[in-house]
Amino acid sequence: MYCTSLKIKLTSLRKEVLYILWQAEKPLKAYEVLDSLLLVKPNSKPTTVYRTLVFFLSEGVLHKIEHIQSYMLCNEPEKQLSSEVLMVCTECHQVIEIYNEQLCDLVEKMSKANHFKLTEGIIELRGSCQRCSDFLSNTH
Secondary structure (H helix, E strand, C coil): CHHHHCCCCCCHHHHHHHHHHHHCCCCECHHHHHHHHHHHCCCCCHHHHHHHHHHHHHCCCEEEEHHHCEEEECCCCCCCCCCEEEEEECCCCCEEEECCHHHHHHHHHHHHHCCCCCCCCEEEEEECCHHHHHHHHHHC
16 A cells, blocks of 8 residues: 555565565664665665665655664655654654644745745654653653
């Protein structure tokens, strides 16, 4: 279903990378993607993984979480909004992806008012997810 919603050409390599990221329970670093890819495509190289990740980033299919240098699938790539929020847990690295139309409108207005052409509108917020917050509060 996810792959059929995308309007891009999916080679076997791209499908494998998407599948690896789809199966992941958390964002993955490029070398983690490569390690998984080597299990099914033994001749894979780091450059092919990076090229594939960059392609998906440019198509809005992936998010790069700068804080943890990892990649995750975009939950709603068809939206291609000017701004979205990624809430990154600094403990377990889980990411919550949030789309908010009002925030997108605000970011666009701020950009226009400041004569700024927005090329990337991901806002990363760092903190603790509920599970980690509960765990941390119970250990102190």
